[in-house]
Amino acid sequence: MASVSRVLNGLPATEEMVERVQRAVEELGYVPDARARSLKVGRTFQLTLAVADVGNPVYVTMMRAVEEVVSAAGYRLVVTTTGPDVVDEVALVRGMARGYADGLVISPLRVDDDLIKSIRECDVPVVVAGNVPASAGVDTVRANSPKGMLLAVEHLLATGRKRIAFVNGPVDTVPGTARAKGFADAMKANGLRPVAEVEAVDFTFAAGRDAGVELLSGLDIGVRGSGAEARGGRPGAEARGGRLDAVIAANDLLAVGIMHELAARELVVPDDVAVIGMDDSELAEQCFPPLTSVNLGSAERGRRAAELLLARIDDDTRAPRRIVVQPTLSVRKSTP
Amino acid sequence: MASVSRVLNGLPATEEMVERVQRAVEELGYVPDARARSLKVGRTFQLTLAVADVGNPVYVTMMRAVEEVVSAAGYRLVVTTTGPDVVDEVALVRGMARGYADGLVISPLRVDDDLIKSIRECDVPVVVAGNVPASAGVDTVRANSPKGMLLAVEHLLATGRKRIAFVNGPVDTVPGTARAKGFADAMKANGLRPVAEVEAVDFTFAAGRDAGVELLSGLDIGVRGSGAEARGGRPGAEARGGRLDAVIAANDLLAVGIMHELAARELVVPDDVAVIGMDDSELAEQCFPPLTSVNLGSAERGRRAAELLLARIDDDTRAPRRIVVQPTLSVRKSTP
DNA sequence: GTGAAAGCGCTAACAT
DNA sequence: ATGTTAGCGCTTTCAC
Numbered sequence: 278m279a280s281v282s283r284v285l286n287g288l289p290a291t292e293e294m295v296e297r298v299q300r301a302v303e304e305l306g307y308v309p310d311a312r313a314r315s316l317k318v319g320r321t322f323q324l325t326l327a328v329a330d331v332g333n334p335v336y337v338t339m340m341r342a343v344e345e346v347v348s349a350a351g352y353r354l355v356v357t358t359t360g361p362d363v364v365d366e367v368a369l370v371r372g373m374a375r376g377y378a379d380g381l382v383i384s385p386l387r388v389d390d391d392l393i394k395s396i397r398e399c400d401v402p403v404v405v406a407g408n409v410p411a412s413a414g415v416d417t418v419r420a421n422s423p424k425g426m427l428l429a430v431e432h433l434l435a436t437g438r439k440r441i442a443f444v445n446g447p448v449d450t451v452p453g454t455a456r457a458k459g460f461a462d463a464m465k466a467n468g469l470r471p472v473a474e475v476e477a478v479d480f481t482f483a484a485g486r487d488a489g490v491e492l493l494s495g496l497d498i499g500v501r502g503s504g505a506e507a508r509g510g511r512p513g514a515e516a517r518g519g520r521l522d523a524v525i526a527a528n529d530l531l532a533v534g535i536m537h538e539l540a541a542r543e544l545v546v547p548d549d550v551a552v553i554g555m556d557d558s559e560l561a562e563q564c565f566p567p568l569t570s571v572n573l574g575s576a577e578r579g580r581r582a583a584e585l586l587l588a589r590i591d592d593d594t595r596a597p598r599r600i601v602v603q604p605t606l607s608v609r610k611s612t613p
Numbered sequence: 614m615a616s617v618s619r620v621l622n623g624l625p626a627t628e629e630m631v632e633r634v635q636r637a638v639e640e641l642g643y644v645p646d647a648r649a650r651s652l653k654v655g656r657t658f659q660l661t662l663a664v665a666d667v668g669n670p671v672y673v674t675m676m677r678a679v680e681e682v683v684s685a686a687g688y689r690l691v692v693t694t695t696g697p698d699v700v701d702e703v704a705l706v707r708g709m710a711r712g713y714a715d716g717l718v719i720s721p722l723r724v725d726d727d728l729i730k731s732i733r734e735c736d737v738p739v740v741v742a743g744n745v746p747a748s749a750g751v752d753t754v755r756a757n758s759p760k761g762m763l764l765a766v767e768h769l770l771a772t773g774r775k776r777i778a779f780v781n782g783p784v785d786t787v788p789g790t791a792r793a794k795g796f797a798d799a800m801k802a803n804g805l806r807p808v809a810e811v812e813a814v815d816f817t818f819a820a821g822r823d824a825g826v827e828l829l830s831g832l833d834i835g836v837r838g839s840g841a842e843a844r845g846g847r848p849g850a851e852a853r854g855g856r857l858d859a860v861i862a863a864n865d866l867l868a869v870g871i872m873h874e875l876a877a878r879e880l881v882v883p884d885d886v887a888v889i890g891m892d893d894s895e896l897a898e899q900c901f902p903p904l905t906s907v908n909l910g911s912a913e914r915g916r917r918a919a920e921l922l923l924a925r926i927d928d929d930t931r932a933p934r935r936i937v938v939q940p941t942l943s944v945r946k947s948t949p
Numbered sequence: 950g951t952g953a954a955a956g957c958g959c960t961a962a963c964a965t
Numbered sequence: 966a967t968g969t970t971a972g973c974g975c976t977t978t979c980a981c
Contacts, residue, residue: 280951282976291950306734311711312652313974316957321648323713331692332673332895340667344694353713355691356667358680375647376958377659377689398642482899533899540901559668563818563869565876565901616967618960627966649958652973712974 323353325378327369329386331358334558335575342579350587363387370395380586382406386450402589406582408451418582418600420573425604426459429525429553429571432606438522438551442473444488445527446480456527472521477531485534529554529561532568551612567609574602659689661714663705665722667694670894671911678915686923699723706731716922718742722786738925742918744787754918754936756909761940762795765861765889765907768942774858774887778809780824781863782816792863808857813867821870865890865897868904887948902946910938
């Protein structure tokens with residue numbers, strides 16, 4: 278009956294009809310079928326957020342922000358995981374054409390032409406929370422990694438640390454490349470040369486530990502007092518060429534992994550080595566000592582991405598926008 | 614054209630037809646509409662996992678496990694957040710009748726009659742990853758909290774600690790009540806009385822810190838050497854009635870929050886106070902010192918819940934099953 | 950303001 | 966083996 282639909286959707290109806298419908302709905306426990314509805318009206322009132330790894334706390338921050346904006350606008354948010362491979366990201370974007378949702382916010386770890394093509398051709402609006410070339414012509418909200426790196430390096434410099442190592446994630450990822458370049462530029466701008474650079478296999482805690490092993494054994498400073506102490510120096514990170522003051526990690530999970538390897542070698546953070554993470558996720562606050570971290574604005578990126586998506590859904594003719602969110606530094610005990 | 618449908622679904626067709634369809638699909642970039650399909654076949658091939666808080670790492674473990682089982686069975690998994698309120702859980706379960714997915718795994722924080730009713734009456738199969746009364750007559754996979762508490766208490770006892778405090782989450786939650794009872798029983802079984810008990814406002818890190826403040830100021834041992842040291846005792850946690858040896862927290866987030874408050878009072882874990890968490894989440898491994906934690910089998914619970922859901926979808930006439938997963942203890946540096 | 954009827958895109962049953 | 970048709974449950978004309 279069409280009147281049921283009208284009443285349920287708040288269209289004009291007589292008082293009596295409203296009551297009649299409400300009673301019937303109550304009695305039968307009737308709930309309209311969302312699939313049939315969306316088939317007819319062409320909208321699902323669902324939005325999808327796709328992230329690479331639910332275990333990465335940066336996505337928690339982002340999810341919360343997206344959820345807030347999206348639910349305020351009357352949409353349901355569902356989250357899916359893509360994993361680290363670009364083919365799975367592409368499959369997800371292609372799959373959106375099946376009509377699962379009215380829009381997609383995707384934070385891709387790896388980007389290739391296929392992915393960009395799939396986004397451009399996608400039947401539903403897609404906003405990328407991350408960095409894709411301007412030529413791609415898609416809505417994006419990205420962080421300013423280089424600026425963030427500069428904040429990190431200059432903070433270390435300001436607190437008297439010059440011998441800096443960098444632990445990056447895989448450079449074949451979008452954040453990996455951005456941070457590699459950002460780090461190199463930031464160091465150069467300050468007349469510094471890195472003590473060491475290590476590339477972790479991915480952006481996880483376990484990879485951070487492995488990278489820590491590589492970093493610290495590579496520098497031959499694994500055991501406190503192995504050299505510096507004997508020569509009367511402060512026990513700690515002594516490289517062939519000099520001390521290791523500080524480590525910058527490409528995200529918080531890597532930073533925490535490294536901190537564990539430092540501890541395993543009895544190196545104290547921040548006394549022996551300072552550590553800076555990136556993302557300023559909940560983990561930075563939770564870890565011990567609390568981790569100084571570059572806030573790349575994941576909450577704001579989530580919010581802006583969600584807003585962009587809603588705007589795009591509203592009007593598909595707008596020119597693609599590219600929003601950049603500026604970083605700040607959250608200084609904590611790991612770099613006093 | 615029905616033949617297209619047949620080819621795409623792998624039903625018998627002539628070679629030529631298959632090719633003809635494939636070419637057309639390729640050219641047009643045709644993707645079948647999942648809404649229309651599910652409207653017709655009555656299945657979405659999507660499953661939903663609902664959790665209270667994406668920021669709680671225990672759910673990360675569970676999500677991974679559920680995802681694995683579910684995707685192996687050819688389903689898409691989507692994750693939604695309910696928040697801590699039972700009314701939102703109820704709304705979510707009720708909403709499932711709209712046909713968003715073929716089944717639901719829900720890990721409810723709070724359970725009331727309304728929720729149980731909504732689950733029983735739900736048009737799609739629901740499996741509860743958590744504890745609901747047997748009388749509810751729903752499929753459940755739950756942890757054995759009491760047994761887990763016993764492992765924790767007996768481990769502390771075996772490592773020479775008797776003066777144990779307990780920080781629980783809200784007792785009006787399912788895990789909160791289970792752990793309160795489990796702790797009380799485990800202590801009694803070992804002839805112990807708790808030094809202190811604190812109820813955090815929820816199962817988060819921030820609540821853990823607040824609970825830590827309450828615990829440590831309540832015991833008047835906030836500052837190292839405030840009493841014990843003066844009397845020649847080991848500096849550390851001195852209660853009115855005696856020392857505080859150890860803290861058991863109802864989950865890892867609370868445990869980590871407490872560890873921060875201990876550190877703020879210059880109490881060293883484990884030397885001054887041992888700490889045990891529950892859930893054995895990734896955070897237990899990541900935190901420092903690494904946290905001894907009761908593994909309540911969240912991965913296995915996720916796996917079993919997913920399997921139960923798939924079985925239930927297959928056959929809706931089976932009697933409800935109630936699976937209990939047994940805990941183990943992951944001993945780490947926080948309780949050597 | 951309400952009922953009747955068409956149709957969203959797909960698949961399953963039927964007819965060829 | 967393929968084309969035709971009905972219908973999944975809803976919303977939205979279109980008459981009245």
